[in-house]
Amino acid sequence: MSDKSTSSNPATAAPPEKPVAPLKIYPIVKYGDRILEKPGEPVAKFDAALEQLAEDMFASMYAAQGVGLAAPQIGLSLRLAVVDVTGGKNPEAKIVLANPEIIHAEGEVREEEGCLSIPGFRGYVMRPQFVTVKAQNAKGESFEIRGENLLARAFCHEIDHLNGVLFIQHLSMLKRDLIRRKIKKLRKQGEW
Numbered sequence: 001m002s003d004k005s006t007s008s009n010p011a012t013a014a015p016p017e018k019p020v021a022p023l024k025i026y027p028i029v030k031y032g033d034r035i036l037e038k039p040g041e042p043v044a045k046f047d048a049a050l051e052q053l054a055e056d057m058f059a060s061m062y063a064a065q066g067v068g069l070a071a072p073q074i075g076l077s078l079r080l081a082v083v084d085v086t087g088g089k090n091p092e093a094k095i096v097l098a099n100p101e102i103i104h105a106e107g108e109v110r111e112e113e114g115c116l117s118i119p120g121f122r123g124y125v126m127r128p129q130f131v132t133v134k135a136q137n138a139k140g141e142s143f144e145i146r147g148e149n150l151l152a153r154a155f156c157h158e159i160d161h162l163n164g165v166l167f168i169q170h171l172s173m174l175k176r177d178l179i180r181r182k183i184k185k186l187r188k189q190g191e192w
């Protein structure tokens with residue numbers, strides 16, 4: 001922006017904005033924190049605070065450039081996750097999963113996967129090609145959604161989080177131990 005512009009000119013002044021609750025960007029909990037390996041508590045209260053939390057989780061996920069984020073990853077032991085495989089490009093792709101369950105799975109795809117709580121590490125994980133998930137939205141309304149490929153993988157990965165399971169638990173013992181050792185080293189160096 002030019003330093004010669006003034007806010008007094010109505011033609012260039014910013015339009016008044018609709019009042020919206022400011023979004024909170026949560027720091028992402030990293031591997032090593034016990035909350036990541038603990039099953040979340042069911043979501044029991046569907047209110048404005050929960051809707052706000054879901055929006056804050058989307059904002060936190062986009063800020064971290066993720067396609068899914070589960071409540072334990074922001075330090076909340078709650079069966080709540082958000083998924084958007086478009087990275088915020090399509091508002092209709094925003095999916096809130098409260099108390100989700102996989103009710104059908106089909107096919108197998110082996111693909112590389114990563115996790116916002118284990119930054120810098122990836123590994124090949126076998127996931128179903130299609131899954132159908134039953135969940136509630138932020139208002140508590142039940143719905144079913146079918147996902148294919150990346151979306152199916154994101155559903156499985158986030159539901160794993162709600163059960164205290166991380167993607168590295170699906171890797172071979174060798175690969176998992178290698179990642180654990182590297183993280184231990186990073187932690188010693190104060191880089192984790």
Ligand SMILES: [Zn+2]
Pocket residue numbers: 114115116117157161
């Ligand atoms: Zn993850």
